[in-house]
């Protein structure tokens with residue numbers, strides 16, 4: 246190993262990480278997540294690497310202005326070896342915990358350029374890229390991958406490349422690119438990675454609660470869990486994981502706590518010059534996830550989606566969350582209460598909604 250891996254906040258526990266999410270996991274969101282119970286480490290949204298690219302300034306802020314107390318890895322998406330090396334050289338001048346490579350993004354506009362999830366079709370190309378990045382990164386080099394493009398035909402070969410190129414940590418989202426964000430996660434495939442690679446593996450995909458995290462860890466024997474959408478819904482999830490892993494009861498989250506989170510998130514993500522309606526629209530994307538645990542009928546989500554002003558949005562939040570402030574926020578999402586746009590939809594709709602990622 247080239248440098249020490251992030252340490253779990255509580256020694257001896259499985260690792261937790263906030264999954265990188267484009268347009269979500271920026272500096273503001275990382276700080277909010279840290280406020281409610283930080284994951285053990287963070288990963289930035291992806292820096293796009295191509296001949297004209299320079300590391301995006303707003304993503305760099307998540308590294309340079311990190312006040313969370315936890316390490317931040319810089320994620321890259323690209324395939325041009327010279328430009329990857331140039332970008333890594335630039336990023337290593339910033340306080341990054343390490344460099345992460347995206348081998349999972351399923352957005353058609355990304356995979357059609359043969360980057361992100363598109364690379365999973367070409368193990369030979371992956372091998373060249375991993376070799377080049379390994380040579381350029383003296384510290385930690387991590388990979389976040391899906392289990393294949395159409396199917397898992399190249400999966401074992403790619404896992405062997407993870408060993409060959411001495412990757413320090415591997416996060417596996419247990420779906421193929423074609424499966425997008427829908428349906429069951431193939432935890433058995435994550436277990437296959439754990440058995441095959443020498444480095445620690447982070448299990449990713451549909452980890453909805455601390456109890457689910459423990460079940461996935463038991464099934465996969467992974468070193469930790471990486472959580473994305475359910476940390477937007479419930480930013481207490483990492484604290485709850487630590488409690489659950491320690492054998493303690495999970496501290497309940499009340500509706501008053503959720504109202505506090507929404508207010509905090511609103512203030513933290515507000516950007517100068519962004520009109521109120523645009524900020525409200527962005528908030529609604531976050532609240533789409535949070536609303537999955539407010540009521541089993543989706544009434545909060547329906548009302549929230551109609552709000553167009555900050556005052557209207559907060560009136561909905563107050564009506565649904567402060568009438569019974571001590572009520573418990575459900576630990577799991579209510580079945581059938583779907584976030585829209587929700588990443589659970591077909592290719593074209595997901596592309597139209599701008600959901601990219603991995």
Ligand SMILES: Cc1cc2nc3c(=O)[nH]c(=O)nc-3n(C[C@H](O)[C@H](O)[C@H](O)COP(=O)(O)O)c2cc1C
Nearest residue numbers: 264265266267290291418450451472473474602603
């Ligand atoms: C809105 C959104 C943006 C995403 N952006 C990225 C990204 O920039 N890089 C990446 O590796 N994965 C990205 N992902 C994938 C997540 O990191 C994660 O692998 C996926 O959501 C499954 O985990 P979850 O069920 O815990 O959300 C994104 C996912 C979503 C929903």
